[in-house]
Amino acid sequence: MDDGYSVQTTAAETGEAGGLDTLQALKDADTFLVADDWGDLKGGADGLFHKDTRILSRFAMTVGLARPSRLSSGVSRDNVFFTAHVTNRPLPPMGGRSAPAGVIHIERRRFLWAERMFERVRMVNHGIEDVLLPLAFDYGADFADIFQVRGTLREKRGTVETPSHDGRRVTFAYTGLDAVRRTGCLAFSEPPARLGGTRAEFMFSLPMGKALDLYIECGPELRATPDKSRWRQNAVEARLAMRRRRRRGASVRGPRSPRFNAWLDQSRADVALLTTDLPTGPYPYAGTPWFSTPFGRDGIITAWQMLWLDPSLAKGVLTYLAARQATEVNAFQDSQPGKIMHETRGGEMSALGEVPFGLYYGGVDTTCLFVALAGAYARRTGDLDLIQTLWPNLVAATEWMRDYGDSNGDGLIDYQRAAETGLSNQGWKDSEDSIFHSDGRFPKGPVALLEVQGYAFAAWRAMAELGERLTDGRARAWGRRAEEVRQLVEERFWIEDQQFYAIALDGDGNPCEAIGSNAGHLLFTGLPTRARAEAVTRRLLGAEFRSGWGIRTLARGQPRFNPMSYHNGSVWPHDTSLGVAGMARYGERDAVAMILSEIYAAASHFQMRLPELFCGFEREPGEGPIAYPVACLPQAWAAGSVFLMLKAALGIEIDAQARTVTIDAPTLPTGIERLTVSRLQVGDASVDLAFERVGDQVVAMPRNRVGELRIVTTR
Incomplete structure (x- = not known):
């Protein structure tokens, strides 16, 4: 999606080798964090955001006088924890010999919960001598609105207060032009040797073979002092909440298919990460970092992709959007009575009307x-x-x-x-x-x-x-x-x-x-005649649309075709999934399995997490798909794509009123011989469905049926 506000990439976002860092994202409700591979925030397009305001814009750790060497980093499969493993460069002399590089292992482990960032910095001395370890954090809070971070200039803004500090915590504050005072509090479990408004310096005595932990919290308000028990208790609550979201509805697994299961697990985890439990029910926010908010179109399509497995998302989306249905004509909001919202935002610029997206209906x-x-x-x-x-x-x-x-x-x-x-x-x-x-x-x-x-x-x-x-x-x-x-x-x-x-x-x-993938959406709705649907399908499956990694948004050779563009030749997984589901609606199955296999291959190159979009270059032997540089990752309808394509491949249709599950000519992607759908709920009944390739066909076998439910299979 593009709401007309561009993302500005700055020098502050570049890594040690001069290339762009990977952005690592965490989210909980209306709080999200984007950091680099070290776990640092450097004041570019990253930060800790709460309700569309950046409450921590800089948070960078140094060991000695230098940034540590990164060993590895990433987000856990369940999307709860970010962990970075780093080691020291040579330390400056501290009353004796300096410690050589690579003797101190530092693990930064971080999660978000209850509007706060929790971090544990674990330091382990693997050297043969005791070490005095100088550790420092540089920090700051600019309270930039998310649209400012994305490149929108403001002629005026409110007042940033001088940070206050007391022993082991720093408080930042800003009063906006909307007269709202926004705050952020950064707190440490140990009192720093030196603490100021922009930097905290520690000097840890670390005996050989020993470990030491430092706990850090940051959120919009002051709470208890960070410590081990708070870190552990909140980590358990965050993980349990994520587990509950991931386990809603039915599940899909491929026995003996660990990589395919990894894709399914990552996609389900990404939908769960982006889903916020609102008073109206669960709502999948569009994506991080730029669209971590309810969008109408994205929420509806993600809920539709997941509908056969988890109808609770659709219920939450419908209820939320109904509560925000427009009741008046407003040109700035692009609203008229009865219209459903496109986007909602909670930041200062939206509140002041500097951008129309506080509650915007322009979809x-x-x-x-x-x-x-x-x-x-x-x-x-x-x-x-x-x-x-x-x-x-x-x-x-x-x-x-x-x-x-x-x-x-x-x-x-x-x-x-x-x-x-x-x-x-x-x-x-x-x-x-x-x-x-x-x-x-x-x-x-x-x-x-x-x-x-x-x-x-x-x-x-x-x-x-x-x-x-x-x-x-x-x-x-x-x-x-x-x-x-x-x-x-x-x-x-x-x-x-x-x-x-x-x-x-x-x-x-x-x-x-112009010849674009929009026609695939038309197939999804069932509008075209069968003859025309077959003609559209043939073209969508041809070389002008198929990149080998999915279906391009625009046919190759069309005016404005550019495989590196946002919408004119790139591949969007959700767009492909709707086109694939449309083909299946008209009886196409083999091509559906083929495209699903291509998207699976693309996911494998993106560490099993499909981005919002990627470039539409032709697939070349031995090479992966080419990333689009500022794609949202994760993104809800990209994550939901695999589930809609699986439904299309398996030919599953559910009619709760008739208490019937119909399975029409199922097929499986290449390399997947078995697939099981477990706990498929239809009213008060449920069933497991096992699919297995037998010769040149895929057969469906109902198991563990509970309640009154009819299974109809056709070919």
């Missing part, structure tokens, strides 16, 4: 997706109680589609930003250059995107189905509206000589005949 697709997800959720769970609760919101959303979403009365949902501060493109491809004509010209507004019409079609159909179940007299009219949208798309977007759909219509109703 043309989110309202349609909200309604469509409600329909999918009802089919998956049979939970009509929630649907009845949300019914006024769902009806209001369809009224927005009718009264505001279609600005020119042609029956199609379109967009044109209401204020210059808003997003110029308001679909999922929201960078400024992502929508264009076949000659590269940008279209005049209002613009009607292809995939959004598919979402609208799905929304109208969902309302028709739900309306029938709730005996709403408008159900038939909603069903007719869905068919009208289908007809309009087939007539106006189809390019006969290309055997493909145009990416959009411009304000004059002319098709933007």
Whole structure:
């Protein structure tokens, strides 16, 4: 995603070898931390953030007079702990000989919990003599708004107070132009030899063969002094909370497939990391570092990807978004009554209206997706109680589609930003250059995107189905509206000589005949005829789209194609997953397994964690995919992609009202011979499903069935 605010990479972000450091991210609720591979914060694009404000901008450790040598570092598989292993460079003489390099092992182990960073610095002397170990931390808090960190300039800002300190803690404070006083407190378990507003210096006596621990905490407020018991107690609570989030819903495992299981585990852990338990239920935040906040589109699609395994995400997303549905026309917020939000932020700049994202509605697709997800959720769970609760919101959303979403009365949902501060493109491809004509010209507004019409079609159909179940007299009219949208798309977007759909219509109703992956989303909604769906599938599987690592966002050879761009030729895992699920909807299975295998191979090169996107260069033997330099990592809908693609490959459809699980012509990716879905819950019933390759087919075997549940297998 791109909300129009660029990420500025500074010299402070470069590592020792001159290349960019890997950003290591942790998150808990509305607090997240981004550090380099040493665990340091250096004042660039990193920091400890709380509610979109950076409360610790610098935190760098030195041993002696130098940065230590890094041995290894990374985040644990469950995303709870960051650990860096470092060792000393030669230490300066302290009343005798200096300690040589490599005799002191220092482990920095860190986690976030309850709005705080907890860190343990463990020092072990592996030398043959006692050592006086000088350890120092340089720190600071700039209280920058996240949009400032991302490169937005401000003419004025509030007042940063001089840090105060007392023995073993330092307090930072800032009063913003919004009159809110924001604070941060950095505390140590041991009193430093010297403590100031920007630096703490320690001198530890470390006997040979012995270890010593220093505990550190940082958060927005002063709490108890850090110590071993606090560190251990909070670490246990953080790990248990993560375990609960990871174990929601059904699980998928590949017996005898440790690397594939590692991908599944990492993806599930990433969804769990980004999921925040809000009063309305669990909500998957979009991604770190730049999008650690509720986004409408991202939350809906992630919940849809996970729906067959864990419907609780969809329930939480629908409930949260319904509570923030727009009720007024506001050009700055891009809102109209019934519209579903695009993004919400909690920082100073949003509160002051310097950016519109405090509660921003500039997404043309989110309202349609909200309604469509409600329909999918009802089919998956049979939970009509929630649907009845949300019914006024769902009806209001369809009224927005009718009264505001279609600005020119042609029956199609379109967009044109209401204020210059808003997003110029308001679909999922929201960078400024992502929508264009076949000659590269940008279209005049209002613009009607292809995939959004598919979402609208799905929304109208969902309302028709739900309306029938709730005996709403408008159900038939909603069903007719869905068919009208289908007809309009087939007539106006189809390019006969290309055997493909145009990416959009411009304000004059002319098709933007660029060939993009948006058509895969249309397949996902089930709008095209079978013949046209097969034609689209053939092109999406051809060399112009397939990079060997997934499906490109734009076909090779199109104007503005650039495999290094954000939306014009890169590979987005979630985009690929929706296209793959769309192909499966029309009966394609082998190609689904093939693309899943390609994305699996890409994940293997990214340490089993799929980034938001990566470059769309052609796959070359012996080489991995090429990273996009500022992609979010982790990112929710990238992590959820594997689960939607697995559902597509396995051919699983769940109808809770009929108490039926249908398995249609299942297949498995290359190299995976068995797969088990455990604890699949349908109403009050549950079942395990074991899939196994037998000859040239994959067979499904129900096991441990509990309750009334029918399993139907077809080929």
